[in-house]
Amino acid sequence: MESLSVPRGRRARPLLLPLLTLLLFVLFVWALTAGEYAISPPHAWHTVWARLNALGPDAMREAGISRMDEVVVWNIRLPRLLLAVLAGMALSVSGAAYQGCFRNPLVEPYLLGVSSGAAWGASLSIVFPALFPQGQVSAFGFALLAVLLSYSMARRDGETPPVALILSGIIVGAIFSALVSIMKYLAADTELREITFWMMGGFYYATWDDVFTNAAAVLPCVALISLTGWKLNLLSLGDEEARALGLHPDRARLFFLALATLAAAVCVSTVGIVAWVGLMMPHAARMLLGPDNRHVVPGAALLGAMYMLLCDTIARTLTGAEIPVAIITSILGAPYLLWLLRGKGRELYAG
Amino acid sequence: MPDKHPALETRDLGCRYGTRTVLSGVSLRIEPGTVCGLLGPNGSGKTTLFRCCLNFHRASSGDILMNGRSTLSLSPARLAKLASYVPQEHRMAFPFPVRDVVRMGRSPRMAGLFRPGKKDEEATEQALARVGIRHLAEQPCNRLSGGQRQLTLIARAVAQEAPLMLLDEPTSALDFQNQLEVWKTLRSLAERGFTVVVCCHDPNHILWFCDQAVLLKNGRTLDSGAPENVMTGAALTELYGGACSRGELAGGLPVVHPAF
Numbered sequence: 382m383e384s385l386s387v388p389r390g391r392r393a394r395p396l397l398l399p400l401l402t403l404l405l406f407v408l409f410v411w412a413l414t415a416g417e418y419a420i421s422p423p424h425a426w427h428t429v430w431a432r433l434n435a436l437g438p439d440a441m442r443e444a445g446i447s448r449m450d451e452v453v454v455w456n457i458r459l460p461r462l463l464l465a466v467l468a469g470m471a472l473s474v475s476g477a478a479y480q481g482c483f484r485n486p487l488v489e490p491y492l493l494g495v496s497s498g499a500a501w502g503a504s505l506s507i508v509f510p511a512l513f514p515q516g517q518v519s520a521f522g523f524a525l526l527a528v529l530l531s532y533s534m535a536r537r538d539g540e541t542p543p544v545a546l547i548l549s550g551i552i553v554g555a556i557f558s559a560l561v562s563i564m565k566y567l568a569a570d571t572e573l574r575e576i577t578f579w580m581m582g583g584f585y586y587a588t589w590d591d592v593f594t595n596a597a598a599v600l601p602c603v604a605l606i607s608l609t610g611w612k613l614n615l616l617s618l619g620d621e622e623a624r625a626l627g628l629h630p631d632r633a634r635l636f637f638l639a640l641a642t643l644a645a646a647v648c649v650s651t652v653g654i655v656a657w658v659g660l661m662m663p664h665a666a667r668m669l670l671g672p673d674n675r676h677v678v679p680g681a682a683l684l685g686a687m688y689m690l691l692c693d694t695i696a697r698t699l700t701g702a703e704i705p706v707a708i709i710t711s712i713l714g715a716p717y718l719l720w721l722l723r724g725k726g727r728e729l730y731a732g
Numbered sequence: 733m734p735d736k737h738p739a740l741e742t743r744d745l746g747c748r749y750g751t752r753t754v755l756s757g758v759s760l761r762i763e764p765g766t767v768c769g770l771l772g773p774n775g776s777g778k779t780t781l782f783r784c785c786l787n788f789h790r791a792s793s794g795d796i797l798m799n800g801r802s803t804l805s806l807s808p809a810r811l812a813k814l815a816s817y818v819p820q821e822h823r824m825a826f827p828f829p830v831r832d833v834v835r836m837g838r839s840p841r842m843a844g845l846f847r848p849g850k851k852d853e854e855a856t857e858q859a860l861a862r863v864g865i866r867h868l869a870e871q872p873c874n875r876l877s878g879g880q881r882q883l884t885l886i887a888r889a890v891a892q893e894a895p896l897m898l899l900d901e902p903t904s905a906l907d908f909q910n911q912l913e914v915w916k917t918l919r920s921l922a923e924r925g926f927t928v929v930v931c932c933h934d935p936n937h938i939l940w941f942c943d944q945a946v947l948l949k950n951g952r953t954l955d956s957g958a959p960e961n962v963m964t965g966a967a968l969t970e971l972y973g974g975a976c977s978r979g980e981l982a983g984g985l986p987v988v989h990p991a992f
Contacts, residue, residue, distance in 0.1 A: 481826075484825035484826075485825065486825060486826065611839070611842075611847060611848075614828070614832075614836060615836060615839055617824075617825055617826055618824065618836070621786070621788050621817070621819065622817065622819055624786070624787070624788065624808045624812075625786055625808075625812060625815075625816065625817035626812055626836060626837065626839045626840060626892070627808050627809040627810075627811075627812030627813070627839050627840035628808060628809075628839065629807070629808050629809075667826070671829065671832075672826040672827055672828050672829075672832070672872075673828070673832055675847075
């Protein structure tokens, strides 16, 4: 039998992942120092390090770290940036997982109605805290309901045409948005304010508690989807081929849908609806790394984190006041879908 | 018990979609290392037979055996080690390069987290070489011609190393040269020990390239055996209502031609 060597050249692409990690770190440090209150990168790092080592207030003042430094860096910026990183990861990884599950490169949490479903679940817990004590749990439940509704509405004779899935996602999203409006109508003044601000999508009220809950939900989901990227590849071939290659398609899809929806729903219930990230970043990852989900998923996580950091930093530094970050992602994202549908981008999804 | 089991055997197989009976009483035996063609008009149940063999659809009665073992209740992971599937040539949602597509054939043989190892990479290269598409390995599959895509899917089935290979109309979308290319590849795979079962719409291809022909009509087997013997004028009339008949070319090659 002839012996055939395995070519080595293609190993270069995964090297991009450490590079992206490095870039994310650089961006993070830049974002930590950007803003109204000027602080140098070494000093910002110094402040973070002092808190990590649990220095007391006196020791910190001695080390030249003012109370203001501490509040701005540790209490305001750091949780906000970490939350942006987690939200970017959650939205773009769930976008990549939905795209593989539905064999449809055009879907993402917002377009599938997942974000609106989660928003409805979360607003229920704001208005009726007695009935829905856990905002994240009801957000996850209704988000899962939304994605299953969109999917079953678009599926016909074992096929799910890409554009039909987008349409049914828009329908489901519209229904849940209307339900959220009913909640706003019923809500008392303080609750209304809470719902409205949170729905706009943004990281202004980020706290360390938010960071911890999001990290606990998002990081395991991202890790699991990354590790099982190979199964996502098989699933993206279609149910029959996946089965013929040894995968149980329904079980695998449920696994990916549950993880992707959990990550997206927890993120939406904290930061509100931020659209388009889940569409753009998996595409960018595919352009850089090729279509293999073993690389696309971690790549999308890193790119999503960077993109969200960048958008959020623009949102809080561009003008004197804050712009909700969702406005920036939508202004950048909607034309991108148009480009995918009409322009050269068609090649990217083999349409 | 005989030493050698048939590669694929169905016993009195029946299948229904809702209340409509699509297959009934289908019994056939396909010997290992042969190329077998399923012939029948549209709606004769060929595709359903395939779908039942691959557990895509549940048989309502009878049994399916591969190498002597019943496969009806096997998990996808275990069935994928016995039988591979080559779908009709189609577009993929994501433009995987040819090598990635072929490597996916290794999935049933990967353990744990589904990561291809060194052995899988070698088997992938072997499969690419066997089908003769190594030069296409880096090409994204949406840039290939129909024939090249079909060969890619065949290479994926080769990499899967399942003894039985089921192909659903592998030549229907191809030009004549590519059709012959695919059949030549299938013959060479049978010589390597694969058992190849092909769903096919061209009776001539079955006459020329298959060791066995199975004729299906209205969900029943009409006949099964060596193509020259079973594809008689009478059988063709039964299948296609007198639209064609058997003849012979000058060199002695059997041929099915339109009944002028």
